[in-house]
Structures are given as C-alpha cells and as structure tokens.
Amino acid sequence: MNWIIDIGTNTLTKVVGIGRAFLMLTGALIAFPQWKNVRLTIKQIYVVGVQSLLIIMVSGLFIGMVMALQGYTILVDYGAEGSLGPMVSLSLLRELGPVVTGLLFAGRAGSALTAEIGLMKATEQLSSLEMMAVDPLRRIVAPRMWAGVIAMPMLALIFSAIGILGGHLVGVEWLGVDSGSYWSIMQATVEWDKDVVNGVIKSIVFAIVVTWIAIFKGYDAIPTSEGISLATTQTVVLSSLAVLGLDFVLTALMFGIN
Amino acid sequence: MTTRKTELMVGLFVILTIAAGLLLALKVVNQGFSNNESTYTLYAKFDNIGGLQTRSAVKVGGVTIGRVESIYLDPEDFNPVVMISLSEKYNNFPDTSSASILTSGLLGEQYIGFQPGFAFDDFVVLADGDYIQDTKSALVLEDLIGQFLFSRNSE
Numbered sequence: 001m002n003w004i005i006d007i008g009t010n011t012l013t014k015v016v017g018i019g020r021a022f023l024m025l026t027g028a029l030i031a032f033p034q035w036k037n038v039r040l041t042i043k044q045i046y047v048v049g050v051q052s053l054l055i056i057m058v059s060g061l062f063i064g065m066v067m068a069l070q071g072y073t074i075l076v077d078y079g080a081e082g083s084l085g086p087m088v089s090l091s092l093l094r095e096l097g098p099v100v101t102g103l104l105f106a107g108r109a110g111s112a113l114t115a116e117i118g119l120m121k122a123t124e125q126l127s128s129l130e131m132m133a134v135d136p137l138r139r140i141v142a143p144r145m146w147a148g149v150i151a152m153p154m155l156a157l158i159f160s161a162i163g164i165l166g167g168h169l170v171g172v173e174w175l176g177v178d179s180g181s182y183w184s185i186m187q188a189t190v191e192w193d194k195d196v197v198n199g200v201i202k203s204i205v206f207a208i209v210v211t212w213i214a215i216f217k218g219y220d221a222i223p224t225s226e227g228i229s230l231a232t233t234q235t236v237v238l239s240s241l242a243v244l245g246l247d248f249v250l251t252a253l254m255f256g257i258n
Numbered sequence: 259m260t261t262r263k264t265e266l267m268v269g270l271f272v273i274l275t276i277a278a279g280l281l282l283a284l285k286v287v288n289q290g291f292s293n294n295e296s297t298y299t300l301y302a303k304f305d306n307i308g309g310l311q312t313r314s315a316v317k318v319g320g321v322t323i324g325r326v327e328s329i330y331l332d333p334e335d336f337n338p339v340v341m342i343s344l345s346e347k348y349n350n351f352p353d354t355s356s357a358s359i360l361t362s363g364l365l366g367e368q369y370i371g372f373q374p375g376f377a378f379d380d381f382v383v384l385a386d387g388d389y390i391q392d393t394k395s396a397l398v399l400e401d402l403i404g405q406f407l408f409s410r411n412s413e
Contacts, residue, residue, distance in 0.1 A: 039261065042264065042265060042268050043261070043264055045268050045271070046264040046267055046268050046271075049268070049271055050267045050268060050270075050271045053271060053274070089286050093282070093286075151271075154271065154272070154275040157275055157278045157279055157282070158274055158275055158278045160278070160282065161277075161278035161279075161281045161282055162278070164281075164282075164286060165281075183285060183286075186285075186286055187285070187286065187287065188315075190286050190287050191287065191313075192283070192287045195287075196282055196283075196286075196287060
C-alpha cells in the first residue's frame with residue numbers, strides 16, 4: 001500500500017511547490033516599486049544580461065550563418081536563393097531568437113541564479129537578512145526577477161539581429177546571393193506587428209518563466225551542497241522544457257490560426 | 259567604481275539592443291504600405307483566386323498601392339470575393355478599371371494587378387465599398403496544361 005501513500009505525498013509536494021512559487025512571485029513583484037532597489041536591479045541586469053551577451057552574440061552569429069548555408073543549398077536547386085533573406089529572418093524572429101535565447105539564458109544565467117540564491121540559503125544569509133528586518137524577497141528576489149525579465153527580451157532581439165547579419169555574411173558575401181534581393185524580399189515578407197512584436201512577446205513570456213523557475217529553485221533548494229546541485233540541474237532541465245513546450249503553445253496561438 | 263563600470267556596461271547593453279531594434283525596424287521590416295495610413299475598401303469578385311492570400315499586394319504598374327484585406331466565398335453564387343484596401347492617396351480610379359491576379363516571377367507569390375480604366379469625361383470614380391466589375395482570374399497551371407493537351411488532341 002506504500003505506493004498509494006507515495007502518490008499522495010508526491011502530489012501534495014508538487015501542489016505545495018506550485019503554491020510557494022506563486023507566493024514568492026507575487027511577493028517579489030508587489031515589492032518592486034522601491035526606488036532604492038533600482039540600483040540592485042541594474043547590477044543584476046549586468047550580471048544576467050551583459051555577461052550573457054557574448055554567448056548570445058556568438059550563437060546568434062553562428063546560427064544565422066548555418067541557416068544561410070543550409071537554406072542556400074536547398075533553395076538554389078529551385079533558383080529561389082532570393083528567398084534566403086525571409087527564410088533566415090522569419091525563422092530567427094519567430095522561433096529561434098526567443099527559443100535559443102531562452103535555452104542559453106537558462107543555462108548561462110538561470111543556473112547561476114539558482115546556485116547563488118541556493119548558496120545564500122545554505123550559508124543562512126537569507127535568514128540573517130530576515131533577522132535584520134530586511135525582506136529577502138525584496139532585497140534578493142525582486143531585483144533578480146526584474147533583471148531577468150528585462151534582460152532576456154533584449155538579448156533575444158540582439159540574437160535575431162546578429163543572426164540576420166550572419167545570414168547576410170554567408171549568403172551574400174560568400175555564396176553570392178544578390179544583396180539587394182536578400183534585403184528587399186525580406187522587407188516584403190517580414191511584418192512588424194506579426195513577426196517582430198510576436199517574437200518579443202514570446203521572449204518576454206520565456207523570460208518570466210525561466211527567471212521564475214531559476215529563482216524559485218534556488219529559494220526552495222535543500223540547503224546542502226547536494227541540494228544546490230540538484231536544484232541547479234532542475235532549473236536547467238525544467239526551464240528548457242518549459243521554453244520548448246510554451247513555444248509550441250505560443251506559436252499555435254500566434255501563427256497557427258488565421 | 260564597480261557600480262559605475264556596471265552602469266556603463268548596462269548602458270552599452272541598452273544601446274546595443276536599440277541598435278538591434280533599429281536594424282530590424284529599418285532594414286528587415288517592410289516600410290512601404292503601412293497599416294496606419296488611411297485606406298478605403300473595394301471588392302472584386304473572381305472565378306478563381308489561385309494562391310492569393312490575405313496581405314497580398316495590390317499593384318498598379320508595379321507600385322504597391324494596397325493590400326488584400328480578406329478573402330471569402332460569396333454565399334449565393336459561390337464565387338470568391340476579395341476585399342482589398344487601397345491607400346486614400348489613390349482614390350480616383352474610374353469604374354472601368356480592372357483587377358487581375360498575377361504572379362511575380364515563375365514561382366513567386368501572387369498579387370492583384372490593378373489596371374486603371376480609361377477616364378471618360380463623365381467617368382464614375384470607384385468609391386469605398388464598390389465592386390470592381392472587370393476582373394480576370396488567376397492562371398492555374400493545371401488548367402493551362404489541360405487546355406494545351408485538349409487543343410493538341412483536337413488537331
């Protein structure tokens with residue numbers, strides 16, 4: 001009969017976890033309008049945003065280049081290599097920009113957030129803050145949450161732009177697609193509100209989910225070295241799955257139904 | 259000093275994002291016919307619209323002057339009706355104008371080629387909500403091949 005008890009315990013733990021995560025989010029977000037915390041937020045934007053810039057830019061460049069290379073070999077068979085521009089830009093703006101940025105952000109910044117907050121908990125820094133009557137939700141969680149939500153859409157935008165330039169580099173400079181048709185067919189196809197704005201909306205959703213998971217996993221970690229390593233792994237796995245799953249839902253909502 | 263360096267780097271990050279946004283806005287997105295321009299609506303009934311889609315271009319002599327707003331089937335005579343919105347700048351086409359569905363390039367996307375009619379002395383201007391009477395349907399490759407084979411057989 002033990003397995004029935006296990007099912008019950010596990011379900012309860014999960015539901016309690018969701019409840020705690022939601023309470024933490026509301027606690028952190030309601031606490032934001034405090035101007036002295038803006039400096040903390042800027043510092044966190046530096047940590048999660050600026051320090052992720054290099055990996056985002058390099059991956060964006062290479063993904064754009066690879067897509068141009070692969071797309072060219074297929075499109076050139078149909079004499080349609082002019083469509084390289086819209087192919088690269090649409091797939092970057094709609095899908096790859098937000099998704100790959102979300103995955104990289106989970107690996108680069110999310111894991112660091114979990115480890116940092118988890119270690120703060122393990123070394124009882126969070127409890128000391130509470131002892132000093134400083135709310136750790138306001139001082140630690142809120143700036144990191146906002147920094148993630150602000151920084152990731154910016155990173156996704158940069159990723160897409162660099163990817164399109166990378167596609168231009170390979171397609172136009174190396175493979176000899178006409179530069180004019182690369183840009184003009186792209187301009188005729190890509191729409192601001194449908195493609196760019198929807199991509200930004202996607203990246204904002206991914207940013208909220210990834211940062212939320214990362215911070216909560218750290219905040220909720222078992223305060224031992226094993227617990228922190230487990231929490232970090234869970235952050236990367238969970239947020240990657242959440243990004244990919246949500247991407248399907250959002251794509252179906254945005255582009256699936258006319 | 260560390261906060262100053264941090265702020266500098268975050269400032270650069272923001273500038274880089276704005277640059278990326280500008281690149282997307284100016285180089286990637288179509289600037290031509292935008293939504294906030296004032297438009298008026300015309301209808302055109304075709305026998306066959308081929309691969310025409312909403313947001314396809316409406317062109318006069320290669321210049322885009324509007325877009326296909328929606329496509330639906332007339333519930334009475336089962337012919338497709340295309341609702342097009344044209345820029346208010348070009349609002350004095352005679353009602354003898356014709357619309358035909360053309361293809362850009364051999365395999366390119368389809369668009370509506372709009373041909374302004376001859377302006378008589380007392381011509382009527384196409385106004386908002388009017389139907390374009392003179393329409394030519396899309397060329398469907400299979401139909402063409404069928405006609406070709408049929409004419410070869412009858413020779």
